[in-house]
Amino acid sequence: MSRLTIQDVVDHLIKPVGQLEQTVDRLLVGDPDAKVTGIAVAFMPTQRVIEQMIEIGANLLISHEGLAYSHHFQPEILEQDPVFQTKRSLLEEAGIAVFRFHDYIHRYQPDAITAELVRTLEWQPYVLEHQQAASIVKLPAPSSLGDLAAHVKKKLGIPYMRAVGDLEMPCERIGILVGYRGGGSVAIPLYEREELDVIIAGEGPEWETPEYVRDAVHQGKRKALLVIGHAESEEPGMAACAEQLKTVYPSVPVRFLRDEPIFQVLL
Incomplete structure (x- = not known):
């Protein structure tokens, strides 16, 4: 061209x-x-x-x-x-x-942002279903919530995330919800419908899904939530978009650009 x-x-x-x-x-x-x-x-x-x-x-x-x-x-x-x-x-x-x-x-079919996050986490072989707003993953063996969080941090190269639930709780069935899909109207029904142990979400209102999980844990139910950040959940998909464009337009310089994490964690 x-x-x-x-x-x-x-x-x-x-x-x-x-x-x-x-x-x-x-x-x-x-x-x-x-x-x-x-x-x-x-x-x-x-x-x-x-x-x-x-x-x-x-x-x-x-x-x-x-x-x-x-x-x-x-x-x-x-x-x-x-x-x-x-x-x-x-x-x-x-x-x-x-x-x-x-x-x-x-x-895109499947959602290219969610699919690339799953691929980055190396969970492609364990996908049960790519739904419109979520991907459902079943690990080959249970992992504690704490170990699961460490895996996600390592694969995404992120310094922190937030968790609701018992860090020793075994997790096997996982819902992946990128971006702002961690809100209650999308996330909460998935727990029961898909028998999920944990949802990994970009973000959502703090008074919705996090509070639901807090009540569930207090009632003795096995549920957990990992909140990784909006950008952190969707950047892998945009990076993959850049790689795809490089193959389509080999004579045009294509770069994926990222900024620093938006929040500082003050302890």
């Missing part, structure tokens, strides 16, 4: 699903007809990620989450906000296009 445009890459990304009528995915900033000089893939379009893009000369950012600190793109709310305006001005001055790639990648 002599001249690869922004729109060409967007079309490639949405092709496995087809055009969605309702989606948050769209070109948030940039000219769809501009020639691609380099592609960066990231979980979040942070200021640091954008600065890295400028350093490497990339002009297309494929970001899982949005620019305006909200699931729905509503830049008018931040019209006078200096933080948002500084970031947006930097994008415009550098000629960087940003494509939000959230709904489509979650609609």
